Amino acid sequence: MAETAALARLMQGNEAIAEGALAAGARFFAGYPITPSTEIAEILAKKLPVLGGKFIQMEDEISSMAAVIGASLAGLKSLTATSGPGFSLKQENLGFAIMTEIPCVVVNVQRCGPSTGIPTATAQGDVMQARWGTHGDHPVIALTPASVQESYTLTVQAFNLSERFRTPVILLSEEVIGHCRERVVLPDISELKIIDRKKPPAGLARYNPYEPGADGVPPMANFCDGYRYHVTGLTHDESGGPTTDAEKAERLIKRLNNKVMDHLDEITMTESWMTEDAEIIVIAYGATSRSAKRAVKMAREVGIKAGLFRLITIWPFPVKEVTALCRQAHTIIFPELNLGQLIGEVERAARNETNVVGVNRVTGEMITPDEILNKIKSQVKVEQHAE
Numbered sequence: 283m284a285e286t287a288a289l290a291r292l293m294q295g296n297e298a299i300a301e302g303a304l305a306a307g308a309r310f311f312a313g314y315p316i317t318p319s320t321e322i323a324e325i326l327a328k329k330l331p332v333l334g335g336k337f338i339q340m341e342d343e344i345s346s347m348a349a350v351i352g353a354s355l356a357g358l359k360s361l362t363a364t365s366g367p368g369f370s371l372k373q374e375n376l377g378f379a380i381m382t383e384i385p386c387v388v389v390n391v392q393r394c395g396p397s398t399g400i401p402t403a404t405a406q407g408d409v410m411q412a413r414w415g416t417h418g419d420h421p422v423i424a425l426t427p428a429s430v431q432e433s434y435t436l437t438v439q440a441f442n443l444s445e446r447f448r449t450p451v452i453l454l455s456e457e458v459i460g461h462c463r464e465r466v467v468l469p470d471i472s473e474l475k476i477i478d479r480k481k482p483p484a485g486l487a488r489y490n491p492y493e494p495g496a497d498g499v500p501p502m503a504n505f506c507d508g509y510r511y512h513v514t515g516l517t518h519d520e521s522g523g524p525t526t527d528a529e530k531a532e533r534l535i536k537r538l539n540n541k542v543m544d545h546l547d548e549i550t551m552t553e554s555w556m557t558e559d560a561e562i563i564v565i566a567y568g569a570t571s572r573s574a575k576r577a578v579k580m581a582r583e584v585g586i587k588a589g590l591f592r593l594i595t596i597w598p599f600p601v602k603e604v605t606a607l608c609r610q611a612h613t614i615i616f617p618e619l620n621l622g623q624l625i626g627e628v629e630r631a632a633r634n635e636t637n638v639v640g641v642n643r644v645t646g647e648m649i650t651p652d653e654i655l656n657k658i659k660s661q662v663k664v665e666q667h668a669e
Contacts, residue, residue: 288470295433295460296321296363299389299453300329302437303361305471307478308387309335310360312349314342314368317401318457319391322363343368347375347388354379354386355513357504359441363389365457366399369408369415376450377416378515380538383492383500385444385479387437389453391460394646403646404457406568406619412452413597419535421542423549424452424597426568430464436594442477443549447541448499454596456619458569458648484508492534493520498541543598551594552603556582560589562658563611565604565628567593570617570649577654588658596624604631608638613661617641617649637661 293301300322303311311326313319323339330337336353340346346362353360364372369390379386392408394400412424423443427433437453444451482489482501489509494500500520503509512522517531525531542549556578557563566574571592581588591607593600604627608614614636616625625640632638641657643649 288473289468291466291468292463293430293466294321294463295427295430295455296391297325298430298433298466299363299437299455299460300325301468302434303387303441304329304333305434305468305474306359306438306441307476308359308361308441309333310350310353310358311336311362312338312340312346312353312360313362313364314340314346316343316365316368318393318460319363319365319389321460322389322391343371344375347372347379350386351375351379351382351384354384355505357507359385359445361387361389361441363391365391366393366395366401366408367397369411373411373415377418377420379450380416380420381515382513383448383502383538384450385448385502386450387440387444387453388450389437389455391455391457393457394644400646402457404569404619404648405644405646406456406570407623407644408454409596409618409620409623412454419539421449421539422452422597423447423449423542423595424454425551425594426454426596427459428568428571428592428594430459430462431466432594433459434466434468438474438476439551442475445477445479446499446548447545448479448502449542452597454568456569482509490520491522492518494537494541498537498544546598546600549595549598550600550603552600553592553594555590555592557589557591557607557610559587561587561611562613562615562661563589563591563607564615564617564654564658565591565593565607566617567596567624570619573649573651574617574654576651577658580651580655581658586658586662599624599627599631601627601631604628605633608632608636611636613637613639615639615641615654615657615661617654619643619649
């Protein structure tokens with residue numbers, strides 16, 4: 283069963299995700315086994331039935347995403363977990379969930395790609411797919427844990443954001459985090475902040491499932507709770523009925539985006555370390571930020587004013603915060619386990635006001651602290667030469 287009292291345990295990142303889902307109130311999982319996320323399914327297959335929840339192994343990732351959407355419509359907090367090719371297969375139904383405003387959590391424990399790639403090796407290659415994997419203009423919330431402890435806390439937060447904004451939330455983990463074992467403190471569930479979806483008041487003469495509140499988020503009635511309503515991936519009006527009316531179509535798409543972008547203060551999570559006087563700032567996310575933190579500490583030991591800015595929410599990208607850092611530092615170093623997927627967002631935030639340099643690896647192995655430190659030192663020499 284999910285933990286009911288604060289307890290320190292040695293656990294794996296994937297196990298922490300499963301425990302976080304249960305603590306957040308998840309009672310439905312549908313998925314298909316795929317390395318390196320399979321432990322999440324294995325654990326929930328055992329634990330969900332004990333709590334009165336449902337676990338189902340579907341025939342593929344497409345149907346898994348569809349089942350999660352159906353379970354959420356029926357009122358259950360729902361999730362799926364996958365990696366690489368499975369995340370690709372989920373994209374169409376992920377877009378459907380965004381359009382129909384179905385809360386759910388999609389865990390992607392990233393591995394090397396493209397295609398089958400190296401299933402047992404780590405990567406950060408799905409960053410842009412998380413943002414633009416499905417078609418059209420749509421909002422995305424994606425969180426990236428950097429530790430096993432954070433795998434637990436961010437899973438809870440992913441469910442909270444999903445329920446709060448009636449939208450899928452992506453937890454973008456990585457093989458090295460999913461299979462890392464660390465000490466984790468599981469809080470008493472009574473101490474957790476748990477958010478449930480906003481529901482319409484009972485007894486409405488007419489319920490419009492897509493009529494937003496003041497925050498842009500419509501209340502959501504569960505199927506079979508007394509209200510009948512239509513759900514379609516077509517552009518629809520506030521009743522749920524399909525429409526081709528240009529004004530209604532624009533209003534819908536803008537509202538879907540604005541309900542996220544108007545609440546960045548609730549969604550954006552970052553962490554700063556030794557950035558106050560930093561002249562070189564390393565921006566990193568996920569497992570790479572662990573190497574980056576060590577590199578910054580090593581740089582400080584030899585007198586280099588370096589700092590670390592860690593992205594926890596990568597989508598929506600924290601433009602305001604990164605722009606401020608770019609105005610402060612003469613160089614931004616951005617390590618990624620890909621060929622430079624997110625660095626373009628940093629460069630856009632920099633607005634040509636500072637130098638942005640990448641450190642990249644696609645071997646399936648971690649970027650080491652020494653690699654990042656060497657890049658920091660090289661940029662110090664460049665700056666000194668320029669002077």
